[in-house]
Amino acid sequence: MKPGLFDFYSKYGWPAHRVLAKRYLTPRCKKCSISARLSPLDIDGICGLCTTPNIDQSGNIIPEEQSMMENRLRTILSEAAGKGDFTYDALVFFSGGKDSSFLLYKLKTDYPKLRLLTITIDNSFMSNTAHENIKQAIGFLGIDHITVSPNPRMYEKLFRYTFTHLSPKGSVYSIDILDGELRTDIGRHLATRYKIPLVIVGLSRGQMLGGSGVVRFEMERQAELAPRKTVTTYDVRELPLSKNETKLWWSGTDTYQDADIPHVIFPLAVWNYDEEYLKQQVVKLGLIPNRNKSPVVTNHTLIPLMAIIDMIKLGYSSWEHECTPMIRAGKADPIYWRNLFEMIEYAAKTGKFIKKPVDDILKRLDLTRTAVGLPD
């Protein structure tokens, strides 16, 4: 099943299919769709995180704190305009997904004086849909854009290692976060060398919470200056990279002057949009074609393998950590995500739906099912 069909089936086929597939499925919270394995359910089928809002970790904050963050972000973005030594004031990461597309639109519209350079780091596992979206949005908005494509063999080595040395918290922490941190580091090197004072990353509030419930939207100066030693659960020295490849990780004041090191911010963690609203807006504004708006179709091609491994090893999906807080905060649709999680669980237990994309990635990474802990 191709990603587009998977997404379509999750909306129109799965609601009937799930009734027949019940014996394969772990119960999920009726409110936030979290697996009972992550947060036990009461007799009404509601999880502990939903019944005890003070520990819900959803990133819901009081209005005063929200407006303080909005003001601080506005100040950072307004003051950055014209600050770059050369052509640009801000480097913005652009993945072709709905979040970063809308982020670009907002920056371009609300801060017309901010000179933007957008950057895509192509890890060679990006979907064609993402490439298509990037082309359309960049053309539509009229923004300068560069693509950096590090050696695909390097990414294959990295992912082969992480798939066989998975974090106990699951594949998001081993693969997605590592990939994202490497992307950010490559961008920070470029921004520093081009004297671009601001780096803008399109992570959502859910992605920034990291299970802590604390909303952060800017990197602390100390972290910006420090060279990278670890990435998620790995020591960077344990990763199978050559000496030259290792230099892609952030080197901070080991290489650069304090004054040249850019500030890193995450505006979507402040603006905190509703996921369905973002999907509608990017299509309505003409940034992304309607068929290309779902995260299922824009995300990279490693996702099916990651999803299956999580379900087999953990019994739930490691995306639930970032997406159920957004559902509890009323920012994402519980039924949409319930259907996707259930289809992945069903696929993991029956081998249906996503066998081919899983086999394709295993083949490309020169791995077997047994090597990544899947049954044959």
Ligand SMILES: [Zn+2]
């Ligand atoms: Zn719940």
